[in-house]
Amino acid sequence: xxxxxxxxxxxxxxxxxxxxxxxxxxxxxxxxxxxxxxxxxxxxxxxxxxxxxxxxxxxxxxxxxxxxxxxxxxxxxxxxxxxxxxxxxxxxxxxxxxxxxxxxxxxxxxxxxxxxxxxxxxxxxxxxxxxxxxxxxxxxxxxxxxxxxxxxxxxxxxxxxxxxxxxxxxxxxxxxxxxxxxxxxxxxxxxxxxxxxxxxxxxxxxxxxxxxxxxxxxxxxxxxxxxxxxxxxxxxxxxxxxxxxxxxxxxxxxxxxxxxxxxxxxxxxxxxxxxxxxxxxxxxxxxxxxxxxxxxxxxxxxxxxxxxxxxxxxxxxxxxxxxxxxxxxxxxxxxxxxxxxxxxxxxxxxxxxxxxxxxxxxxxxxxxxxxxxxxxxxxxxxxxxxxxxxxxxxxxxxxxxxxxxxxxxxxxxxxxxxxxxxxxxxxxxxxxxxxxxxxxxxxxxxxxxxxxxxxxxxxxxxxxxxxxxxxxxxxxxxxxxxxxxxxxxxxxxxxxxxxxxxxxxxxxxxxxxxxxxxxxxxxxxxxxxxxxxxxxxxxxxxxxxxxxxxxxxxxxxxxxxxxxxxxxxxxxxxxxxxxxxxxxxxxxxxxxxxxxxxxxxxxxxxxxxxxxxxxxxxxxxxxxxxxxxxxxxxxxxxxxxxxxxxxxxxxxxxxxxxxxxxxxxxxx
Ligand code: IVH
Numbered sequence: 119x120x121x122x123x124x125x126x127x128x129x130x131x132x133x134x135x136x137x138x139x140x141x142x143x144x145x146x147x148x149x150x151x152x153x154x155x156x157x158x159x160x161x162x163x164x165x166x167x168x169x170x171x172x173x174x175x176x177x178x179x180x181x182x183x184x185x186x187x188x189x190x191x192x193x194x195x196x197x198x199x200x201x202x203x204x205x206x207x208x209x210x211x212x213x214x215x216x217x218x219x220x221x222x223x224x225x226x227x228x229x230x231x232x233x234x235x236x237x238x239x240x241x242x243x244x245x246x247x248x249x250x251x252x253x254x255x256x257x258x259x260x261x262x263x264x265x266x267x268x269x270x271x272x273x274x275x276x277x278x279x280x281x282x283x284x285x286x287x288x289x290x291x292x293x294x295x296x297x298x299x300x301x302x303x304x305x306x307x308x309x310x311x312x313x314x315x316x317x318x319x320x321x322x323x324x325x326x327x328x329x330x331x332x333x334x335x336x337x338x339x340x341x342x343x344x345x346x347x348x349x350x351x352x353x354x355x356x357x358x359x360x361x362x363x364x365x366x367x368x369x370x371x372x373x374x375x376x377x378x379x380x381x382x383x384x385x386x387x388x389x390x391x392x393x394x395x396x397x398x399x400x401x402x403x404x405x406x407x408x409x410x411x412x413x414x415x416x417x418x419x420x421x422x423x424x425x426x427x428x429x430x431x432x433x434x435x436x437x438x439x440x441x442x443x444x445x446x447x448x449x450x451x452x453x454x455x456x457x458x459x460x461x462x463x464x465x466x467x468x469x470x471x472x473x474x475x476x477x478x479x480x481x482x483x484x485x486x487x488x489x490x491x492x493x494x495x496x497x498x499x500x501x502x503x504x505x506x507x508x509x510x511x512x513x514x515x516x517x518x519x520x521x522x523x524x525x526x527x528x529x530x531x532x533x534x535x536x537x538x539x540x541x542x543x544x545x546x547x548x549x550x551x552x553x554x555x556x557x558x559x560x561x562x563x564x565x566x567x568x569x570x571x572x573x574x575x576x577x578x579x580x581x582x583x584x585x586x587x588x589x590x591x592x593x594x595x596x597x598x599x600x601x602x603x604x605x606x607x608x609x610x611x612x613x614x615x616x617x618x619x620x621x622x623x624x625x626x627x628x629x630x631x632x633x634x635x636x637x638x639x640x641x642x643x644x645x646x647x648x649x650x651x652x653x654x655x656x657x658x659x660x661x662x663x664x665x666x667x668x669x670x671x672x673x674x675x676x677x678x679x680x681x682x683x684x685x686x687x688x689x690x691x692x693x694x695x696x697x698x699x700x701x702x703x704x705x706x707x708x709x710x711x712x713x714x715x716x717x718x719x720x721x722x723x724x725x726x727x728x729x730x731x732x733x734x735x736x737x738x739x740x741x742x743x744x745x746x747x748x749x750x751x752x753x754x755x756x757x758x759x760x761x762x763x764x765x766x767x768x769x770x771x772x773x774x775x776x777x778x779x780x781x782x783x784x785x786x
Contacts, residue, residue: 122163126170129160133176134275134365141271141338142367144744174246174274179267179333188260188325191251194286195345197237198256199420200403200427206385209404212426213378216406216415219423225411227375228355229384231392232401232427233340235292236321238266243284245276245364252324265324266291268333273365281364285346289339289366292397293320297336312478314503316398338397341366353407370762371395374407385428387761392430394760401429433494435468436506437461439487442473442517444524448553449633450540452530454479454519456490456502463500468492471500475537476519483507485514525549545683551585552578554631558586562637562727563629564621567614568607576600586629587687590615590694619695623650626696630688634674642666643675649699650688654679711784712740716749720763721756723777731780738784746772754780 120128136153140146146153161177164170203209216225239259241249250266252259266272269291293301298316305312313319323335344357351357355374362368371388375381381404392399405425406412412424438459445453454473461468471492473479482505484490489506522529523541525548530539541547555574559566566589569577577583582596592615597608621629627650628640635643646664647653653675661672678684692698717740719731726734731754732742743750746766752773753763759774767774775783 122167123170126160126163126167129156129163130172130175133157133160134273134277137176137179137270138273138277138365142365143747145747145749146743174267176274179270179274188262190254190258191249191261192258193239193251193254193256196256197239197253197259197288198417198422200232200425201418201421202401202427202429204429204431206382206428209381209385209426209428210378212404213381216411216424219415220411223411226355226407227381228358228372228405228407229375229381229388230342230372230403230405231340231369231388231395231399232403232429233290233292233342233369234315234317234398234400235290236317236324237288238262238291238324238339239286239288240266240272241284241286242276242281245281247272247274260325262324264329265326265332266339268329269337269339271367272339276364278363278365280350280360282346282348282350285344285349287341287361287366288343288345289341291320291324291337291339292316293323294336294338294396295398296396298398301335312474339367340369340397342368342372342403349409352409354405354409354412355407375404389430391760391762394758399430401427403427433463434503435461435463435492436489437468437492439484439490441486442479442484444520446523446525446541446547446549446553448550448557448631450542450544450547450550452520452523452539452541454517456484458490458492461492463492463494468500471502473502476539477537478502479517479519484517485510486517487511487514523547548578555583555586555589557631558589558629560629563625564618565614565625566611566618568610569614573611585687587690587694590691590696619697621697623697623700626691626698627653630678630684632675632678634671639667639671644700650692651698654685654688709737709784710739712738715740715751716743717741718743718746718750718753718763718772719756720753721759723756725777725781731777734784746770 133153133156136146136148136156140153148156157177160175164175164177201212203212213227237253239251239253240247241251247263247267249261250263251261254260267274293316295316298313298319301319302312313322319335320337323332323337326332341361342358344354344361349357350360355372358368358372373384375384385402388402403425406415412422415422415424417423440457440459443455443457445455447453454475456471456473458469458471471490473482473484482502484502484505487510489509490502491504491506492500493503494500519539520530523543526541526543526546528541528543528547531542532539541550544550552575555578556571558564559569559574569589574583577589577592577600580600582592583589592611594605594608594612597603597611598605624641624644627644628635628637632640642664643653643661646667647656656675658669658672658676661667661675662669679688688698712735715735717735719728719735719742723731735742735754746753746763748770750767750770750772752775753759753767755764755774755776764774766772
């Protein structure tokens with residue numbers, strides 16, 4: 119029988135192990151529920167036995183609300199920056215320079231990602247984190263240990279063995295794209311200024327005086343530099359692989375390279391492949407591997423001679439603003455869009471970029487015909503990041519937000535608590551009506567085969583469909599006579615409508631376009647309420663009692679169902695045969711065809727989204743895991759699966775199957 123102290127220690131070790139599996143290896147072995155239970159138990163025991171408290175217990179990772187100014191700490195070894203280059207040729211020159219300086223000795227190079235976050239130095243003593251210090255001015259930085267402790271991928275106590283009694287490890291604190299997008303969406307909603315990029319968001323977050331808020335934002339950390347005496351190996355790469363065993367997140371992209379050809383291939387590969395990484399990177403770093411050779415090569419005043427950063431081409435272009443258009447979404451929200459002189463940006467021509475809302479236009483201080491900087495935010499959607507005000511036309515007036523709806527002329531309203539203006543004419547404003555129709559038939563909603571965006575608008579304009587319920591009154595004769603439509607397309611639409619009667623209630627609810635009820639919220643509402651009747655009857659208190667449903671969503675749901683026009687639509691959809699309650703088996707497993715199988719999803723798919731595949735795996739008894747290991751049974755691969763993953767799969771002999779094969783596997 120364990121003593122209380124032993125039990126507490128065992129719980130701490132287990133939880134740390136599960137944290138590591140979840141946050142570093144992307145491969146959890148216990149359910150969230152099990153994890154929460156263990157954590158609760160630990161918290162309870164710690165509360166009952168404060169004598170065994172340990173500031174590094176995993177229970178302290180949630181952060182406290184205490185605020186205090188940051189203490190400063192001098193860096194034992196200065197935190198330097200890296201020399202930058204922008205071309206393969208310059209990287210090759212670096213390799214030649216090193217070769218010359220090492221007078222022809224053999225050497226290898228380590229290629230790594232240059233993570234775009236904020237640097238951190240962690241100090242460990244006897245396997246325990248004692249301090250986390252920001253870069254500061256390079257000589258001394260702020261002690262941000264409490265904030266760092268909230269990052270669950272950072273080991274507070276090390277695993278494995280062989281670490282030096284005292285050492286320092288440096289790395290980059292990053293905010294993954296997903297967390298960054300969520301944070302900005304929330305800030306937009308709360309009318310707070312948006313972060314321009316994940317780097318600013320990460321450094322801003324690290325400096326917060328409120329560790330509880332830091333914990334909520336989802337920072338992560340990658341490590342790339344081990345310093346100290348008595349390091350386990352005489353070369354950088356092996357040291358990092360050792361650090362990985364102690365629990366640190368070291369990127370899988372870190373690779374030992376043998377010569378210029380390897381270096382060039384590494385650059386070509388990651389120039390595009392980096393777009394698939396979950397975090398922002400702004401380049402690559404190449405380091406001479408041997409620590410002895412590093413010492414030989416030495417330092418300049420600012421940076422090491424043994425390392426160089428290759429910066430990815432700044433995906434930014436400068437172009438002239440033609441005009442700003444104001445577009446009306448299906449919820450009536452007005453989005454300002456910059457219409458630009460076409461410009462080439464990382465392989466595609468950009469003509470338009472969202473300006474999001476009035477605040478952004480004001481913050482950027484855009485005037486008519488300004489020269490604007492366009493960037494690929496998140497690498498996909500272009501956004502305007504700045505104005506070259508020196509090129510402004512004299513007397514160019516600043517861009518004014520419209521006061522009336524550009525589509526229907528109704529005066530816009532600015533709803534309290536939101537950064538955006540909206541057109542209140544929900545049922546008489548054309549783009550809102552067609553927008554809702556397009557949303558309703560979309561793939562993730564009712565998925566009505568045969569009706570795309572264009573057809574939805576055409577049906578509306580022809581007066582055949584005025585709202586979503588009218589769709590189910592359509593007759594083949596109505597469609598056949600439309601321009602460009604014939605018997606075949608009419609049949610296809612009728613079949614699509616019929617199929618949509620099987621779409622589960624969660625998606626029907628999402629298809630209704632209830633403001634603030636996105637895909638996840640709709641799913642939560644549907645599952646908690648069980649049926650549309652119950653949902654319509656729920657009070658604000660009952661709604662906000664549902665996980666993740668706040669007053670704003672509750673109010674919106676109530677308002678939606680209070681509107682007689684919406685109620686009528688719901689009744690007509692019910693009469694047409696749509697699913698208005700949760701299917702009896704939707705929360706239970708559909709089959710056990712994938713029982714005991716661990717499956718990794720990789721690449722881009724055409725038939726279902728990644729999330730849908732994840733659900734399919736789980737509902738058929740399988741387990742979805744983020745990283746490939748010996749335990750992986752197979753990889754469900756779409757297009758563009760990363761070559762690193764493919765190679766790893768090959769090495770471990772893990773089968774790779776495509777989506778059709780997978781769907782066949784689970785088909786009834
Ligand atoms: S090595 C003496 N490796 O880039 C060498 N730095 O301009 C110290 N960074 O301050 C840095 N990824 O914040 C190194 N794989 C990587 C990196 C990296 C990002 C950042 C780091 C540093 C800056 C140097």
